[in-house]
Amino acid sequence: MTDQNYAETHPKNDWDTINSGVIRQAIEPSRLGTAKISPDGSFEAGSYASFALTYTAGTFGIDDSGSLRICFRFASDQGNPQFDHPERENYCTVTASNGALLQLRWDPKGNVRPWDRTLWIKVVKGFLQEGDQIVIRFGVLDFGSPGMRLQTFCEDTFEFRVLVDPVATFNFQPLPVQPTIAIVPGRPERYVAVLPTCCRPNETFALKIKGEDKWGNPSDQCEGSFTVDGGGKIEGLPETATFAKGDCALVIPGLSVTNTGAVSVTLRTQDGEIAAVTNPLIVENRALVHFWGDMHGQSEETIGTGSAHDYFAFARDCAFVDACGHQGNDFQISDGFWNELNRITAKFDAPGNFVALPGYEWSGNTSLGGDRNVYFPTEGRTIRRSSHALIENGDASDTDCTTAAALFDAFAGNAEFDVVCYAHCGGRYADIAVAHDGRFERSVEVHSSWGTFEWLLHDAFKLGYRVGVVANSDGHKGRPGASYPGAGKFGAIGGLTCFNTAELSREALLDCMRKRRHYGTTGGDAGRMIIDVSATFETPGKLYHDDPKLFDTKGISTNSAMMGDIVHLPQGDAEIAVSVTTSSPIIRIDIFNGLELVETVRPYTEDDLGSRIRLHWEGAEYRGRFREVIWDGCATIAGNTIKQIQPVNFLNRDKTLDQISDHKISWRALTTGNFGGADLALADAGAGTLSISTPLVETNIAIADIGIEDSVFDASGDLPRFLKVFRLPDINPHLSFSFTRKLDLKPDGDNPIYIRLEQEDGTRAWTSPIYLFR
Numbered sequence: 032m033t034d035q036n037y038a039e040t041h042p043k044n045d046w047d048t049i050n051s052g053v054i055r056q057a058i059e060p061s062r063l064g065t066a067k068i069s070p071d072g073s074f075e076a077g078s079y080a081s082f083a084l085t086y087t088a089g090t091f092g093i094d095d096s097g098s099l100r101i102c103f104r105f106a107s108d109q110g111n112p113q114f115d116h117p118e119r120e121n122y123c124t125v126t127a128s129n130g131a132l133l134q135l136r137w138d139p140k141g142n143v144r145p146w147d148r149t150l151w152i153k154v155v156k157g158f159l160q161e162g163d164q165i166v167i168r169f170g171v172l173d174f175g176s177p178g179m180r181l182q183t184f185c186e187d188t189f190e191f192r193v194l195v196d197p198v199a200t201f202n203f204q205p206l207p208v209q210p211t212i213a214i215v216p217g218r219p220e221r222y223v224a225v226l227p228t229c230c231r232p233n234e235t236f237a238l239k240i241k242g243e244d245k246w247g248n249p250s251d252q253c254e255g256s257f258t259v260d261g262g263g264k265i266e267g268l269p270e271t272a273t274f275a276k277g278d279c280a281l282v283i284p285g286l287s288v289t290n291t292g293a294v295s296v297t298l299r300t301q302d303g304e305i306a307a308v309t310n311p312l313i314v315e316n317r318a319l320v321h322f323w324g325d326m327h328g329q330s331e332e333t334i335g336t337g338s339a340h341d342y343f344a345f346a347r348d349c350a351f352v353d354a355c356g357h358q359g360n361d362f363q364i365s366d367g368f369w370n371e372l373n374r375i376t377a378k379f380d381a382p383g384n385f386v387a388l389p390g391y392e393w394s395g396n397t398s399l400g401g402d403r404n405v406y407f408p409t410e411g412r413t414i415r416r417s418s419h420a421l422i423e424n425g426d427a428s429d430t431d432c433t434t435a436a437a438l439f440d441a442f443a444g445n446a447e448f449d450v451v452c453y454a455h456c457g458g459r460y461a462d463i464a465v466a467h468d469g470r471f472e473r474s475v476e477v478h479s480s481w482g483t484f485e486w487l488l489h490d491a492f493k494l495g496y497r498v499g500v501v502a503n504s505d506g507h508k509g510r511p512g513a514s515y516p517g518a519g520k521f522g523a524i525g526g527l528t529c530f531n532t533a534e535l536s537r538e539a540l541l542d543c544m545r546k547r548r549h550y551g552t553t554g555g556d557a558g559r560m561i562i563d564v565s566a567t568f569e570t571p572g573k574l575y576h577d578d579p580k581l582f583d584t585k586g587i588s589t590n591s592a593m594m595g596d597i598v599h600l601p602q603g604d605a606e607i608a609v610s611v612t613t614s615s616p617i618i619r620i621d622i623f624n625g626l627e628l629v630e631t632v633r634p635y636t637e638d639d640l641g642s643r644i645r646l647h648w649e650g651a652e653y654r655g656r657f658r659e660v661i662w663d664g665c666a667t668i669a670g671n672t673i674k675q676i677q678p679v680n681f682l683n684r685d686k687t688l689d690q691i692s693d694h695k696i697s698w699r700a701l702t703t704g705n706f707g708g709a710d711l712a713l714a715d716a717g718a719g720t721l722s723i724s725t726p727l728v729e730t731n732i733a734i735a736d737i738g739i740e741d742s743v744f745d746a747s748g749d750l751p752r753f754l755k756v757f758r759l760p761d762i763n764p765h766l767s768f769s770f771t772r773k774l775d776l777k778p779d780g781d782n783p784i785y786i787r788l789e790q791e792d793g794t795r796a797w798t799s800p801i802y803l804f805r
Contacts, residue, residue: 350512400435502526
């Protein structure tokens with residue numbers, strides 16, 4: 032069978048057939064029975080609805096102690112069925128038409144992934160015969176419940192996957208036809224407009240616009256026109272931008288800027304209100320320009336949502352990124368799906384317009400090295416799996432690599448030095464002390480939808496590794512490049528990486544990845560900031576792109592370096608220059624030398640501070656899957672008044688910040704290594720006290736004692752967990768900031784110099800270090 036017709040002859044959910052949870056096809060599928068959902072059709076993402084799923088027993092009925100499973104995907108963030116509170120959301124009832132007694136259980140890990148979220152229905156007294164029915168009512172409305180809350184992201188075929196064990200052998204088989212509905216976007220709640228962040232004079236580029244519903248889904252209900260205002264002279268920019276009915280995105284191509292400088296675009300409604308403001312675009316004559324990518328996520332053929340084809344289409348057409356990679360779990364990628372992935376990346380890759388990079392996720396257990404991303408320059412390469420855990424007939428192959436060390440050895444043994452790997456933390460986390468090879472593993476992922484993982488970069492410093500910094504979504508919702516957390520366990524917006532390259536091509540992108548010339552951000556509206564970090568030297572040093580500890584490489588004499596470079600500087604002083612331009616006010620830029628915080632630089636001074644107080648909570652419980660830290664709490668002001676509050680990183684709509692009175696606020700919040708918080712605008716800048724109560728921190732502090740420096744209340748465990756309080760200007764106008772600093776270099780070992788940017792909206796960014804050594 033050819034690669035071209037493989038997809039056409041294999042239904043999309045059959046790439047990994049044992050994901051149904053089947054031990055073997057013991058009974059002819061047509062004799063298992065049928066299931067229908069009512070109503071069917073299309074339903075808005077995140078809305079409430081009520082359904083009746085009717086299972087009609089087949090030839091064998093269901094024997095006493097036999098069962099049904101109604102399974103949902105791991106990635107789904109729909110409400111969990113509950114059976115005890117008829118007036119609350121997600122109330123569910125289950126009845127048998129013949130009166131058989133049924134036992135119900137909701138188990139989030141009740142079946143083989145990706146169909147692990149399971150409603151388990153067991154016949155415990157009686158039995159069913161052919162034609163008898165079990166009716167499951169999801170979101171019963173009879174007693175005041177609003178219904179079942181649907182998942183917050185779109186899916187053409189949201190499946191109520193029915194498995195049946197009719198003979199009570201614990202062999203669950205899927206019905207041949209499964210009931211499905213479509214989850215579709217709602218009306219646009221806001222608009223997003225995107226420009227490139229850096230280009231050269233007279234190069235053409237596009238303005239890209241979309242409307243997003245309340246959950247971040249691109250809406251197909253955008254209609255009407257916007258006035259287009261250019262901040263700076265942009266050739267070809269129209270006066271208006273008009274959405275046609277049904278469009279999810281609008282692209283205005285053929286734009287250019289003649290002169291160097293900064294430009295942006297503002298969209299206004301017909302009433303003159305601002306609908307969207309783009310990121311800034313810097314126009315300069317420079318060798319390297321910026322391209323944005325999300326290189327890490329999955330589709331429904333493994334553990335995500337939507338097809339792999341739609342995954343790349345979303346990244347290009349709805350997230351407006353320049354590059355994308357698909358990173359399916361290797362133990363779910365059959366040979367057929369590997370061929371299909373290669374066909375898809377070849378189809379989508381278009382040098383100059385969009386890069387689709389072939390690859391996969393090596394998904395070994397943490398004890399064996401943990402998760403690694405693998406990227407290839409071309410299709411047709413060997414997939415070296417950690418196991419065949421979810422591949423039918425999954426016998427070991429002679430190309431398998433059970434440990435991360437074996438994976439790196441295989442690359443080296445087969446002279447595959449064009450491979451690039453990242454270490455990352457998802458469910459499993461990478462243990463780079465167990466295995467790391469800098470010839471292949473060039474960076475660590477410090478942020479994704481799973482949270483923030485600066486500890487992975489710190490591990491690299493402690494072990495003497497020279498790695499870059501990336502951020503990606505590791506998204507499972509079919510939205511690479513714009514991966515919002517929704518209402519599930521993912522606690523953060525998916526990250527983005529900015530690549531400094533001469534052009535947009537696979538060759539240039541991989542060259543940038545090997546040289547670590549990139550920075551990672553936490554994504555979101557203000558996540559496409561422009562960051563330049565460079566170093567200059569009093570006396571020449573020797574610059575290396577490949578680590579001279581690992582490669583027999585000759586250095587280049589230099590008096591300067593940029594992020595990612597490795598420089599031997601035997602003598603003389605060094606100075607860094609930092610420049611940031613962004614669309615959200617800058618709070619701070621932290622300068623690090625490896626694990627040491629050298630200095631925090633702010634664009635404002637103590638004299639600029641006002642009556643605005645920021646509460647900031649941050650941290651993770653531990654490195655593994657169950658890392659959530661619950662920060663539910665309240666803050667009370669005595670002797671002062673709260674005029675206004677502003678949430679920071681309340682990314683999950685189910686997590687709320689509420690003003691209870693002029694003196695009290697409360698919140699429901701969690702972090703997964705990232706941070707959240709709230710700004711309090713007070714009536715008096717210095718009066719009264721602030722009392723804070725959370726599960727981890729209880730404290731009181733005088734308002735007058737809150738200044739520009741952090742007041743930190745530490746509750747760290749295995750990883751940092753803390754709450755801090757500091758003061759901000761009432762209005763922070765600083766959207767750009769540049770400075771230089773002399774560096775005090777350590778005489779022994781590496782000096783990994785990098786910055787961490789924090790913006791007022793809660794966005795962060797990290798640059799790949801410049802590695803200086805004496």
